[in-house]
Amino acid sequence: MSQPFKSGFVALVGRPNVGKSTLINHLIGEKVAIVSAKAQTTRNCLQGILTLPDRAQMVFVDTPGIHKPQHLLTRFIVDQALFVLGEVDHTLFLVDATEPPGPGDQFIARALEKHQKHTYLVLNKIDKIPKAKREEHLAAYQALGNFAGTYLISAKHSDGLPQLLDALVAVMPEGEQLYPDDEYTDQTQALISAELIREQVFRCTGDEIPHAATVYIEQFKERTEDLTYIAAVIAVERDTQKRIMIGKQGQKLKEIGAASRQSLEYFLGTKVFLELFVKVIPDWRNQPARLRQLGYQVK
Template identity: 45%
Template sequence: MDTWWPEVPASEQEPDIDASPLFAEELPASHRSGFVALVGKPNVGKSTLLNRWMGVKVAAVTSKPQTTRTRLLGILTRNDAQVIFVDTPGVHRPRTALGDYMVAAAESAVPDADIVLFMVDLSSPPDANDRHVAELVARFVNVPAILVMNKRDLVSGELLDGREAAYRALGQFSREVTISAEEGLGTDELLSQVIGYLPEGPRFYPPDQLTDQSERFVAAELIREQVLLNLRHEVPHAVAVIVSEFAQRPNGMLFIAAGIYTEQDSQKGIVIGARGEMLKRIGSGARVALEAFFEQKVYLDLWVKVRKNWRSNEKYLRELGYR
Protein backbone atom coordinates (compact mmCIF):
# COMPACT_ATOMS: atom_id res chain seq x y z
CA MET A 1 0.00 0.00 0.00
CA ASP A 2 1.59 3.28 -1.13
CA THR A 3 0.45 5.54 1.67
CA TRP A 4 1.97 8.73 3.01
CA TRP A 5 2.44 8.83 6.80
CA PRO A 6 3.29 11.92 8.86
CA GLU A 7 6.53 12.04 10.80
CA VAL A 8 4.64 13.66 13.67
CA PRO A 9 0.88 13.62 14.34
CA ALA A 10 -0.94 16.29 12.38
CA SER A 11 -2.70 17.19 15.64
CA GLU A 12 0.63 18.68 16.76
CA GLN A 13 1.03 20.93 13.73
CA GLU A 14 -1.08 23.27 11.65
CA PRO A 15 -2.00 21.95 8.18
CA ASP A 16 -0.02 23.86 5.55
CA ILE A 17 -2.20 23.75 2.48
CA ASP A 18 0.41 25.38 0.25
CA ALA A 19 3.36 23.31 1.47
CA SER A 20 3.07 20.52 -1.10
CA PRO A 21 2.26 20.33 -4.83
CA LEU A 22 -0.20 17.58 -3.88
CA PHE A 23 -2.56 20.34 -2.80
CA ALA A 24 -2.15 22.16 -6.09
CA GLU A 25 -4.07 19.56 -8.10
CA GLU A 26 -6.92 21.01 -10.10
CA LEU A 27 -10.09 20.26 -8.17
CA PRO A 28 -13.73 20.71 -9.15
CA ALA A 29 -15.12 24.13 -8.26
CA SER A 30 -17.68 22.35 -6.11
CA HIS A 31 -15.04 20.37 -4.16
CA ARG A 32 -15.97 20.09 -0.49
CA SER A 33 -13.79 19.57 2.56
CA GLY A 34 -14.16 19.70 6.31
CA PHE A 35 -14.07 18.01 9.68
CA VAL A 36 -16.70 15.54 10.89
CA ALA A 37 -16.75 14.69 14.61
CA LEU A 38 -18.06 11.25 15.60
CA VAL A 39 -19.25 11.45 19.20
CA GLY A 40 -21.26 9.20 21.50
CA LYS A 41 -20.97 7.04 24.58
CA PRO A 42 -18.65 4.01 24.54
CA ASN A 43 -19.34 1.05 22.26
CA VAL A 44 -21.94 2.62 19.96
CA GLY A 45 -19.97 1.87 16.77
CA LYS A 46 -18.06 5.07 16.01
CA SER A 47 -14.82 3.32 15.04
CA THR A 48 -16.70 0.62 13.12
CA LEU A 49 -18.38 3.29 11.00
CA LEU A 50 -15.08 5.12 10.47
CA ASN A 51 -13.31 1.94 9.31
CA ARG A 52 -16.16 1.10 6.93
CA TRP A 53 -16.02 4.51 5.28
CA MET A 54 -12.23 4.46 5.11
CA GLY A 55 -12.15 0.97 3.59
CA VAL A 56 -9.23 0.09 5.87
CA LYS A 57 -8.86 -0.30 9.63
CA VAL A 58 -7.47 2.93 11.07
CA ALA A 59 -9.13 2.54 14.49
CA ALA A 60 -9.18 -0.40 16.88
CA VAL A 61 -12.60 -2.06 17.15
CA THR A 62 -13.79 -4.52 19.81
CA SER A 63 -17.03 -5.21 21.66
CA LYS A 64 -15.51 -3.75 24.84
CA PRO A 65 -16.36 -0.18 25.87
CA GLN A 66 -13.63 2.48 25.80
CA THR A 67 -11.60 0.75 23.09
CA THR A 68 -10.81 4.16 21.56
CA ARG A 69 -8.62 6.17 23.95
CA THR A 70 -7.48 9.17 21.96
CA ARG A 71 -8.80 11.41 19.25
CA LEU A 72 -7.61 10.42 15.78
CA LEU A 73 -8.33 11.49 12.24
CA GLY A 74 -9.45 9.28 9.39
CA ILE A 75 -8.88 11.15 6.13
CA LEU A 76 -11.13 10.09 3.24
CA THR A 77 -10.15 11.68 -0.08
CA ARG A 78 -12.39 11.51 -3.15
CA ASN A 79 -12.45 13.48 -6.38
CA ASP A 80 -15.32 15.60 -5.11
CA ALA A 81 -14.46 15.88 -1.42
CA GLN A 82 -11.98 15.37 1.38
CA VAL A 83 -13.70 14.31 4.60
CA ILE A 84 -11.66 14.42 7.80
CA PHE A 85 -13.39 12.19 10.33
CA VAL A 86 -12.53 12.87 13.98
CA ASP A 87 -12.98 9.58 15.85
CA THR A 88 -13.32 10.26 19.57
CA PRO A 89 -13.28 8.20 22.78
CA GLY A 90 -16.67 7.30 24.19
CA VAL A 91 -18.09 9.87 26.62
CA HIS A 92 -18.50 8.26 30.04
CA ARG A 93 -18.16 9.01 33.75
CA PRO A 94 -14.36 8.86 34.24
CA ARG A 95 -12.78 7.03 37.17
CA THR A 96 -9.12 7.63 36.34
CA ALA A 97 -6.87 10.37 34.95
CA LEU A 98 -6.89 8.44 31.67
CA GLY A 99 -10.69 8.58 31.72
CA ASP A 100 -10.58 12.34 32.25
CA TYR A 101 -8.26 12.67 29.25
CA MET A 102 -10.52 10.52 27.06
CA VAL A 103 -13.67 12.49 27.87
CA ALA A 104 -11.89 15.82 27.35
CA ALA A 105 -10.60 14.62 23.97
CA ALA A 106 -14.13 13.73 22.89
CA GLU A 107 -15.73 16.94 24.10
CA SER A 108 -13.08 19.17 22.50
CA ALA A 109 -13.83 17.75 19.04
CA VAL A 110 -17.33 19.23 18.81
CA PRO A 111 -16.74 23.01 18.59
CA ASP A 112 -14.06 22.64 15.89
CA ALA A 113 -16.15 20.41 13.61
CA ASP A 114 -18.07 21.39 10.49
CA ILE A 115 -20.65 18.73 11.32
CA VAL A 116 -21.23 16.37 14.24
CA LEU A 117 -22.45 12.79 14.03
CA PHE A 118 -24.05 11.92 17.38
CA MET A 119 -24.06 8.12 17.42
CA VAL A 120 -26.34 6.01 19.60
CA ASP A 121 -26.99 2.29 20.00
CA LEU A 122 -30.51 1.12 19.11
CA SER A 123 -29.98 -2.21 20.90
CA SER A 124 -30.38 -0.42 24.24
CA PRO A 125 -32.51 2.53 25.42
CA PRO A 126 -31.04 6.01 26.04
CA ASP A 127 -29.14 6.38 29.30
CA ALA A 128 -27.38 9.13 31.26
CA ASN A 129 -24.32 9.03 29.00
CA ASP A 130 -26.47 9.48 25.88
CA ARG A 131 -28.22 12.44 27.50
CA HIS A 132 -24.87 13.97 28.47
CA VAL A 133 -23.62 13.76 24.87
CA ALA A 134 -26.91 15.21 23.60
CA GLU A 135 -26.48 18.18 25.97
CA LEU A 136 -22.89 18.63 24.76
CA VAL A 137 -23.97 18.69 21.12
CA ALA A 138 -26.84 21.09 21.86
CA ARG A 139 -24.42 23.67 23.30
CA PHE A 140 -22.98 24.31 19.84
CA VAL A 141 -26.04 25.44 17.90
CA ASN A 142 -23.99 26.65 14.92
CA VAL A 143 -22.62 23.15 14.24
CA PRO A 144 -25.04 20.91 12.29
CA ALA A 145 -25.68 17.63 14.09
CA ILE A 146 -26.97 14.36 12.63
CA LEU A 147 -28.42 11.79 15.00
CA VAL A 148 -27.02 8.45 13.81
CA MET A 149 -28.98 5.55 15.28
CA ASN A 150 -26.72 2.53 14.83
CA LYS A 151 -27.21 -1.25 15.13
CA ARG A 152 -30.59 -1.34 13.40
CA ASP A 153 -29.80 -4.96 12.50
CA LEU A 154 -30.21 -5.93 16.18
CA VAL A 155 -33.77 -4.62 16.70
CA SER A 156 -37.00 -4.60 14.70
CA GLY A 157 -40.71 -3.94 14.77
CA GLU A 158 -42.29 -1.98 17.60
CA LEU A 159 -39.10 -2.11 19.66
CA LEU A 160 -37.20 -0.39 16.84
CA ASP A 161 -39.92 2.26 16.49
CA GLY A 162 -39.89 2.93 20.23
CA ARG A 163 -36.11 3.20 20.45
CA GLU A 164 -35.97 5.59 17.49
CA ALA A 165 -38.59 7.81 19.11
CA ALA A 166 -36.75 7.79 22.44
CA TYR A 167 -33.48 8.86 20.83
CA ARG A 168 -35.11 11.53 18.68
CA ALA A 169 -36.50 13.03 21.89
CA LEU A 170 -32.96 13.74 23.12
CA GLY A 171 -32.73 16.97 21.13
CA GLN A 172 -33.18 18.90 17.91
CA PHE A 173 -31.08 17.52 15.07
CA SER A 174 -30.41 18.60 11.49
CA ARG A 175 -31.16 15.07 10.36
CA GLU A 176 -31.94 11.68 11.91
CA VAL A 177 -30.83 8.43 10.27
CA THR A 178 -30.90 4.74 11.13
CA ILE A 179 -27.97 2.54 10.05
CA SER A 180 -25.98 -0.59 10.75
CA ALA A 181 -22.27 0.21 10.61
CA GLU A 182 -21.44 -3.48 11.02
CA GLU A 183 -23.63 -4.58 8.11
CA GLY A 184 -23.18 -1.44 6.01
CA LEU A 185 -26.90 -0.68 5.95
CA GLY A 186 -27.51 2.98 5.15
CA THR A 187 -23.85 3.98 5.48
CA ASP A 188 -23.32 5.05 1.86
CA GLU A 189 -26.40 7.24 1.96
CA LEU A 190 -25.25 8.78 5.24
CA LEU A 191 -21.82 9.57 3.79
CA SER A 192 -23.44 11.40 0.87
CA GLN A 193 -25.52 13.43 3.31
CA VAL A 194 -22.45 14.27 5.40
CA ILE A 195 -20.53 15.53 2.36
CA GLY A 196 -23.48 17.71 1.46
CA TYR A 197 -23.09 19.57 4.77
CA LEU A 198 -19.39 20.32 4.26
CA PRO A 199 -18.31 23.72 2.93
CA GLU A 200 -16.71 24.08 -0.48
CA GLY A 201 -12.95 24.28 -0.19
CA PRO A 202 -9.54 22.71 -0.95
CA ARG A 203 -7.94 19.64 0.55
CA PHE A 204 -6.32 19.96 3.96
CA TYR A 205 -4.13 16.86 3.58
CA PRO A 206 -2.32 15.04 0.76
CA PRO A 207 -4.73 12.70 -1.08
CA ASP A 208 -2.83 9.54 -0.06
CA GLN A 209 -2.73 10.32 3.67
CA LEU A 210 -5.14 8.11 5.65
CA THR A 211 -4.69 9.40 9.20
CA ASP A 212 -2.90 12.00 11.28
CA GLN A 213 -1.27 9.26 13.34
CA SER A 214 2.09 7.63 12.70
CA GLU A 215 2.69 4.05 11.59
CA ARG A 216 3.85 3.27 15.14
CA PHE A 217 0.55 4.49 16.55
CA VAL A 218 -1.46 2.33 14.15
CA ALA A 219 0.71 -0.69 14.96
CA ALA A 220 0.26 -0.13 18.70
CA GLU A 221 -3.52 0.13 18.30
CA LEU A 222 -3.71 -3.11 16.30
CA ILE A 223 -1.71 -4.89 19.01
CA ARG A 224 -3.88 -3.42 21.79
CA GLU A 225 -6.97 -4.51 19.86
CA GLN A 226 -5.80 -8.12 20.19
CA VAL A 227 -5.30 -7.66 23.93
CA LEU A 228 -8.88 -6.43 24.20
CA LEU A 229 -10.20 -9.30 22.08
CA ASN A 230 -8.40 -12.01 24.03
CA LEU A 231 -8.67 -10.84 27.65
CA ARG A 232 -11.68 -10.26 29.87
CA HIS A 233 -12.90 -8.09 32.72
CA GLU A 234 -10.73 -5.17 33.86
CA VAL A 235 -7.36 -6.42 32.57
CA PRO A 236 -7.68 -5.10 28.97
CA HIS A 237 -8.47 -1.59 30.19
CA ALA A 238 -5.33 -1.61 32.37
CA VAL A 239 -3.13 -2.24 29.32
CA ALA A 240 -1.17 0.21 27.18
CA VAL A 241 1.05 -0.59 24.18
CA ILE A 242 4.16 1.28 23.04
CA VAL A 243 6.03 0.42 19.84
CA SER A 244 9.75 0.86 20.54
CA GLU A 245 11.06 -0.17 17.12
CA PHE A 246 9.52 -0.03 13.66
CA ALA A 247 11.96 -0.75 10.85
CA GLN A 248 12.30 -2.35 7.44
CA ARG A 249 14.77 -5.23 7.44
CA PRO A 250 17.06 -6.09 4.48
CA ASN A 251 15.18 -9.37 4.04
CA GLY A 252 12.04 -7.39 3.17
CA MET A 253 10.25 -8.00 6.47
CA LEU A 254 8.85 -5.25 8.67
CA PHE A 255 10.27 -5.56 12.19
CA ILE A 256 8.05 -4.28 15.01
CA ALA A 257 9.02 -4.42 18.69
CA ALA A 258 6.41 -3.41 21.25
CA GLY A 259 5.91 -3.39 24.99
CA ILE A 260 2.59 -4.24 26.61
CA TYR A 261 2.26 -2.37 29.91
CA THR A 262 -0.03 -3.44 32.76
CA GLU A 263 -0.80 -1.86 36.13
CA GLN A 264 -0.24 -4.90 38.37
CA ASP A 265 2.04 -7.93 38.48
CA SER A 266 -1.03 -10.19 38.51
CA GLN A 267 -2.21 -8.59 35.26
CA LYS A 268 1.20 -9.19 33.70
CA GLY A 269 0.83 -12.89 34.45
CA ILE A 270 -2.61 -12.96 32.84
CA VAL A 271 -1.34 -11.26 29.68
CA ILE A 272 1.55 -13.73 29.40
CA GLY A 273 -0.60 -16.75 30.31
CA ALA A 274 0.42 -20.29 31.20
CA ARG A 275 3.66 -21.17 29.38
CA GLY A 276 3.31 -17.90 27.47
CA GLU A 277 0.27 -19.14 25.55
CA MET A 278 -1.82 -15.96 25.91
CA LEU A 279 1.01 -13.71 24.73
CA LYS A 280 1.53 -16.04 21.76
CA ARG A 281 -2.18 -15.81 20.91
CA ILE A 282 -2.12 -12.01 21.14
CA GLY A 283 1.02 -11.89 19.01
CA SER A 284 -0.39 -14.22 16.35
CA GLY A 285 -3.59 -12.21 15.99
CA ALA A 286 -1.70 -8.92 15.95
CA ARG A 287 0.72 -10.15 13.30
CA VAL A 288 -2.15 -11.12 11.00
CA ALA A 289 -3.74 -7.68 11.45
CA LEU A 290 -0.43 -5.88 10.95
CA GLU A 291 0.40 -7.82 7.78
CA ALA A 292 -3.06 -7.09 6.39
CA PHE A 293 -2.73 -3.37 7.09
CA PHE A 294 0.87 -2.84 5.97
CA GLU A 295 0.59 -5.42 3.17
CA GLN A 296 3.90 -7.15 3.92
CA LYS A 297 5.39 -9.81 6.18
CA VAL A 298 5.87 -8.70 9.78
CA TYR A 299 8.22 -9.97 12.47
CA LEU A 300 6.63 -9.01 15.79
CA ASP A 301 8.52 -8.99 19.09
CA LEU A 302 6.35 -8.48 22.19
CA TRP A 303 7.15 -8.24 25.88
CA VAL A 304 5.16 -7.34 29.00
CA LYS A 305 6.11 -4.84 31.72
CA VAL A 306 4.41 -3.35 34.79
CA ARG A 307 3.77 0.36 35.36
CA LYS A 308 1.98 0.56 38.70
CA ASN A 309 -1.39 2.35 38.40
CA TRP A 310 -0.36 4.09 35.19
CA ARG A 311 -3.91 5.18 34.36
CA SER A 312 -3.92 7.56 37.35
CA ASN A 313 -0.31 8.74 37.07
CA GLU A 314 0.18 11.93 35.04
CA LYS A 315 3.87 11.18 34.43
CA TYR A 316 3.15 7.71 33.04
CA LEU A 317 0.24 9.02 30.94
CA ARG A 318 2.59 11.47 29.24
CA GLU A 319 5.19 8.76 28.66
CA LEU A 320 2.53 6.50 27.17
CA GLY A 321 1.29 9.25 24.84
CA TYR A 322 -2.00 10.17 26.53
CA ARG A 323 -1.06 13.76 27.47
Protein backbone atom coordinates in the same frame (compact mmCIF):
# COMPACT_ATOMS: atom_id res chain seq x y z
CA MET B 1 -21.36 23.90 -14.46
CA SER B 2 -19.40 21.82 -11.99
CA GLN B 3 -20.16 21.98 -8.27
CA PRO B 4 -17.62 23.71 -5.98
CA PHE B 5 -15.25 21.46 -4.01
CA LYS B 6 -16.17 20.95 -0.38
CA SER B 7 -14.02 20.10 2.62
CA GLY B 8 -14.34 19.94 6.37
CA PHE B 9 -14.25 18.04 9.63
CA VAL B 10 -16.90 15.71 11.04
CA ALA B 11 -16.73 14.33 14.58
CA LEU B 12 -18.14 10.95 15.58
CA VAL B 13 -19.27 11.06 19.18
CA GLY B 14 -21.32 8.81 21.41
CA ARG B 15 -21.27 6.48 24.39
CA PRO B 16 -18.67 3.69 24.48
CA ASN B 17 -19.35 0.67 22.28
CA VAL B 18 -21.99 2.22 19.99
CA GLY B 19 -19.82 1.60 16.89
CA LYS B 20 -17.96 4.89 16.23
CA SER B 21 -14.69 3.20 15.28
CA THR B 22 -16.50 0.62 13.16
CA LEU B 23 -18.20 3.47 11.30
CA ILE B 24 -15.03 5.47 10.62
CA ASN B 25 -13.32 2.35 9.22
CA HIS B 26 -16.26 1.59 6.94
CA LEU B 27 -16.65 5.21 5.81
CA ILE B 28 -13.07 5.50 4.62
CA GLY B 29 -12.62 1.86 3.62
CA GLU B 30 -9.42 1.36 5.63
CA LYS B 31 -8.79 0.20 9.17
CA VAL B 32 -7.63 3.27 11.06
CA ALA B 33 -9.30 2.56 14.38
CA ILE B 34 -9.42 -0.60 16.44
CA VAL B 35 -12.74 -2.16 17.37
CA SER B 36 -13.80 -4.46 20.16
CA ALA B 37 -16.91 -5.86 21.78
CA LYS B 38 -15.74 -4.33 25.08
CA ALA B 39 -16.61 -0.73 25.96
CA GLN B 40 -13.93 1.99 26.18
CA THR B 41 -11.70 0.71 23.42
CA THR B 42 -10.69 4.00 21.76
CA ARG B 43 -8.42 6.24 23.85
CA ASN B 44 -7.14 8.95 21.50
CA CYS B 45 -8.94 11.02 18.89
CA LEU B 46 -7.84 10.05 15.41
CA GLN B 47 -8.63 11.13 11.90
CA GLY B 48 -9.84 9.14 8.93
CA ILE B 49 -9.74 11.06 5.66
CA LEU B 50 -12.17 10.37 2.83
CA THR B 51 -11.43 11.96 -0.55
CA LEU B 52 -14.20 11.93 -3.15
CA PRO B 53 -12.39 13.06 -6.33
CA ASP B 54 -13.61 16.42 -7.73
CA ARG B 55 -16.31 16.51 -5.07
CA ALA B 56 -15.21 16.68 -1.44
CA GLN B 57 -12.71 15.77 1.22
CA MET B 58 -14.09 14.90 4.63
CA VAL B 59 -11.96 14.41 7.69
CA PHE B 60 -13.77 12.19 10.16
CA VAL B 61 -12.61 12.38 13.77
CA ASP B 62 -13.13 9.21 15.81
CA THR B 63 -13.43 10.01 19.51
CA PRO B 64 -13.33 7.89 22.65
CA GLY B 65 -16.73 6.93 24.06
CA ILE B 66 -18.02 9.56 26.47
CA HIS B 67 -18.67 8.11 29.93
CA LYS B 68 -18.23 8.81 33.63
CA PRO B 69 -14.45 8.95 34.18
CA GLN B 70 -12.84 6.70 36.79
CA HIS B 71 -9.16 7.45 36.29
CA LEU B 72 -7.08 10.41 35.26
CA LEU B 73 -6.69 8.56 31.95
CA THR B 74 -10.44 8.31 31.40
CA ARG B 75 -10.95 11.91 32.50
CA PHE B 76 -8.48 13.12 29.88
CA ILE B 77 -10.05 10.79 27.33
CA VAL B 78 -13.54 12.16 27.88
CA ASP B 79 -12.30 15.79 27.94
CA GLN B 80 -10.62 15.17 24.61
CA ALA B 81 -13.81 13.87 23.04
CA LEU B 82 -15.79 16.85 24.34
CA PHE B 83 -13.09 19.28 23.13
CA VAL B 84 -13.38 17.93 19.58
CA LEU B 85 -17.01 19.03 19.50
CA GLY B 86 -15.88 22.65 19.40
CA GLU B 87 -13.36 22.05 16.60
CA VAL B 88 -15.40 20.47 13.80
CA ASP B 89 -17.90 21.61 11.16
CA HIS B 90 -20.44 18.88 11.85
CA THR B 91 -21.08 16.15 14.37
CA LEU B 92 -22.52 12.68 14.09
CA PHE B 93 -24.09 11.64 17.39
CA LEU B 94 -23.95 7.86 17.25
CA VAL B 95 -26.33 5.82 19.35
CA ASP B 96 -27.06 2.14 19.71
CA ALA B 97 -30.47 1.44 18.13
CA THR B 98 -30.80 -1.77 20.12
CA GLU B 99 -31.03 0.11 23.42
CA PRO B 100 -33.20 3.01 24.58
CA PRO B 101 -31.36 6.24 25.49
CA GLY B 102 -29.62 6.26 28.89
CA PRO B 103 -28.17 8.99 31.11
CA GLY B 104 -24.94 8.90 29.06
CA ASP B 105 -26.85 9.83 25.89
CA GLN B 106 -28.63 12.63 27.71
CA PHE B 107 -25.31 14.02 28.92
CA ILE B 108 -23.89 13.98 25.39
CA ALA B 109 -27.02 15.59 23.94
CA ARG B 110 -26.66 18.45 26.44
CA ALA B 111 -22.96 18.89 25.57
CA LEU B 112 -23.87 19.01 21.87
CA GLU B 113 -26.50 21.65 22.46
CA LYS B 114 -23.89 23.92 24.05
CA HIS B 115 -21.79 23.89 20.87
CA GLN B 116 -24.75 24.67 18.62
CA LYS B 117 -23.22 22.86 15.66
CA HIS B 118 -25.12 20.91 13.08
CA THR B 119 -25.59 17.53 14.66
CA TYR B 120 -26.93 14.46 12.93
CA LEU B 121 -28.46 11.67 14.94
CA VAL B 122 -27.18 8.31 13.72
CA LEU B 123 -28.87 5.15 14.95
CA ASN B 124 -26.41 2.31 14.48
CA LYS B 125 -26.75 -1.50 14.67
CA ILE B 126 -30.16 -1.53 12.97
CA ASP B 127 -29.30 -5.04 11.75
CA LYS B 128 -29.76 -6.21 15.34
CA ILE B 129 -33.23 -4.92 16.14
CA PRO B 130 -36.79 -5.58 14.88
CA LYS B 131 -38.43 -2.65 13.11
CA ALA B 132 -41.13 -1.93 15.72
CA LYS B 133 -38.62 -1.65 18.55
CA ARG B 134 -36.35 0.45 16.36
CA GLU B 135 -39.13 3.01 15.80
CA GLU B 136 -39.75 3.24 19.53
CA HIS B 137 -36.07 3.87 20.26
CA LEU B 138 -35.78 6.30 17.36
CA ALA B 139 -38.54 8.51 18.80
CA ALA B 140 -36.89 8.45 22.24
CA TYR B 141 -33.50 9.46 20.81
CA GLN B 142 -35.00 12.19 18.65
CA ALA B 143 -36.58 13.71 21.75
CA LEU B 144 -33.07 14.28 23.20
CA GLY B 145 -32.28 17.32 21.07
CA ASN B 146 -32.61 19.35 17.93
CA PHE B 147 -31.00 17.34 15.18
CA ALA B 148 -30.35 18.51 11.62
CA GLY B 149 -31.22 15.01 10.39
CA THR B 150 -31.56 11.40 11.43
CA TYR B 151 -29.92 8.38 9.77
CA LEU B 152 -30.45 4.69 10.41
CA ILE B 153 -27.40 2.62 9.61
CA SER B 154 -25.54 -0.59 10.19
CA ALA B 155 -21.88 0.42 10.27
CA LYS B 156 -20.80 -3.21 10.43
CA HIS B 157 -22.64 -4.07 7.21
CA SER B 158 -22.09 -0.63 5.57
CA ASP B 159 -25.87 -0.18 5.31
CA GLY B 160 -27.10 3.38 4.93
CA LEU B 161 -23.59 4.84 4.56
CA PRO B 162 -23.93 6.26 0.99
CA GLN B 163 -27.03 8.24 2.07
CA LEU B 164 -25.20 9.55 5.13
CA LEU B 165 -22.20 10.60 3.02
CA ASP B 166 -24.36 12.38 0.44
CA ALA B 167 -26.09 14.33 3.19
CA LEU B 168 -22.74 15.33 4.70
CA VAL B 169 -21.26 16.44 1.37
CA ALA B 170 -24.34 18.59 0.79
CA VAL B 171 -23.84 20.56 4.03
CA MET B 172 -20.01 20.63 4.00
CA PRO B 173 -18.52 24.12 3.56
CA GLU B 174 -16.88 25.02 0.26
CA GLY B 175 -13.14 24.65 0.64
CA GLU B 176 -9.89 23.33 -0.77
CA GLN B 177 -8.55 19.83 -0.39
CA LEU B 178 -6.69 19.66 2.93
CA TYR B 179 -4.67 16.45 2.44
CA PRO B 180 -3.17 14.65 -0.57
CA ASP B 181 -5.42 12.14 -2.39
CA ASP B 182 -3.74 9.05 -0.97
CA GLU B 183 -3.59 10.12 2.68
CA TYR B 184 -6.28 8.41 4.70
CA THR B 185 -5.26 9.06 8.31
CA ASP B 186 -3.17 11.25 10.62
CA GLN B 187 -1.83 8.16 12.40
CA THR B 188 1.65 6.79 11.70
CA GLN B 189 2.19 3.12 10.87
CA ALA B 190 3.86 2.62 14.26
CA LEU B 191 0.90 4.13 16.12
CA ILE B 192 -1.59 1.97 14.25
CA SER B 193 0.61 -1.06 14.88
CA ALA B 194 0.55 -0.43 18.66
CA GLU B 195 -3.23 -0.12 18.47
CA LEU B 196 -3.57 -3.36 16.50
CA ILE B 197 -1.65 -5.16 19.24
CA ARG B 198 -3.87 -3.52 21.89
CA GLU B 199 -6.89 -4.74 19.93
CA GLN B 200 -5.66 -8.32 20.38
CA VAL B 201 -5.10 -7.69 24.10
CA PHE B 202 -8.78 -6.67 24.25
CA ARG B 203 -9.83 -9.79 22.33
CA CYS B 204 -7.67 -12.30 24.18
CA THR B 205 -8.06 -11.25 27.82
CA GLY B 206 -10.98 -10.98 30.28
CA ASP B 207 -12.81 -7.86 31.35
CA GLU B 208 -10.41 -6.12 33.72
CA ILE B 209 -7.03 -6.56 32.02
CA PRO B 210 -7.55 -4.65 28.73
CA HIS B 211 -8.35 -1.40 30.49
CA ALA B 212 -5.25 -1.69 32.65
CA ALA B 213 -3.05 -2.35 29.60
CA THR B 214 -1.41 -0.05 27.12
CA VAL B 215 0.90 -0.84 24.21
CA TYR B 216 3.86 1.11 22.91
CA ILE B 217 6.36 0.43 20.17
CA GLU B 218 10.05 0.32 21.12
CA GLN B 219 11.39 -0.46 17.67
CA PHE B 220 9.80 -0.37 14.25
CA LYS B 221 12.19 -1.18 11.41
CA GLU B 222 11.70 -2.09 7.79
CA ARG B 223 14.40 -4.76 7.64
CA THR B 224 13.82 -5.45 3.95
CA GLU B 225 11.11 -4.52 1.49
CA ASP B 226 8.99 -7.38 2.74
CA LEU B 227 9.98 -7.78 6.38
CA THR B 228 9.19 -5.41 9.25
CA TYR B 229 10.73 -5.85 12.70
CA ILE B 230 8.57 -4.65 15.57
CA ALA B 231 9.44 -4.71 19.27
CA ALA B 232 6.46 -3.72 21.40
CA VAL B 233 5.74 -3.45 25.10
CA ILE B 234 2.44 -4.30 26.73
CA ALA B 235 2.40 -2.34 29.97
CA VAL B 236 0.05 -3.27 32.82
CA GLU B 237 -0.37 -1.91 36.33
CA ARG B 238 0.33 -4.89 38.57
CA ASP B 239 2.34 -8.10 38.81
CA THR B 240 -0.86 -10.16 38.92
CA GLN B 241 -1.94 -8.61 35.61
CA LYS B 242 1.47 -9.32 34.14
CA ARG B 243 1.14 -12.98 35.11
CA ILE B 244 -2.30 -13.19 33.48
CA MET B 245 -0.99 -11.45 30.36
CA ILE B 246 1.83 -13.97 30.02
CA GLY B 247 -0.30 -16.98 30.97
CA LYS B 248 0.66 -20.54 31.85
CA GLN B 249 3.97 -21.34 30.14
CA GLY B 250 3.61 -18.12 28.16
CA GLN B 251 0.50 -19.37 26.36
CA LYS B 252 -1.54 -16.14 26.60
CA LEU B 253 1.29 -13.96 25.32
CA LYS B 254 1.89 -16.43 22.49
CA GLU B 255 -1.78 -16.25 21.55
CA ILE B 256 -1.73 -12.42 21.58
CA GLY B 257 1.54 -12.42 19.62
CA ALA B 258 0.27 -14.79 16.91
CA ALA B 259 -3.00 -12.87 16.44
CA SER B 260 -1.16 -9.52 16.44
CA ARG B 261 1.38 -10.68 13.90
CA GLN B 262 -1.36 -11.79 11.53
CA SER B 263 -3.17 -8.48 11.89
CA LEU B 264 0.08 -6.47 11.47
CA GLU B 265 1.08 -8.42 8.37
CA TYR B 266 -2.28 -7.70 6.78
CA PHE B 267 -2.03 -4.01 7.66
CA LEU B 268 1.61 -3.49 6.63
CA GLY B 269 1.58 -5.83 3.64
CA THR B 270 4.91 -7.35 4.71
CA LYS B 271 6.03 -10.26 6.84
CA VAL B 272 6.38 -9.17 10.45
CA PHE B 273 8.92 -10.28 13.03
CA LEU B 274 7.23 -9.34 16.29
CA GLU B 275 8.77 -9.32 19.76
CA LEU B 276 6.38 -8.64 22.64
CA PHE B 277 7.43 -7.73 26.17
CA VAL B 278 5.21 -7.34 29.22
CA LYS B 279 6.14 -4.68 31.74
CA VAL B 280 4.61 -3.38 34.97
CA ILE B 281 4.22 0.39 35.26
CA PRO B 282 2.41 0.86 38.58
CA ASP B 283 -0.71 3.05 38.39
CA TRP B 284 0.16 4.41 34.92
CA ARG B 285 -3.46 5.44 34.35
CA ASN B 286 -3.28 8.06 37.10
CA GLN B 287 0.03 9.75 36.30
CA PRO B 288 -0.02 12.69 33.87
CA ALA B 289 3.68 12.49 32.96
CA ARG B 290 3.46 8.74 32.35
CA LEU B 291 0.32 9.14 30.28
CA ARG B 292 2.05 11.71 28.10
CA GLN B 293 5.10 9.49 27.72
CA LEU B 294 2.87 6.58 26.76
CA GLY B 295 1.43 8.61 23.89
CA TYR B 296 -1.82 9.87 25.37
CA GLN B 297 -2.96 13.33 24.39
CA VAL B 298 -2.89 14.66 27.94
CA LYS B 299 -2.93 18.40 28.58
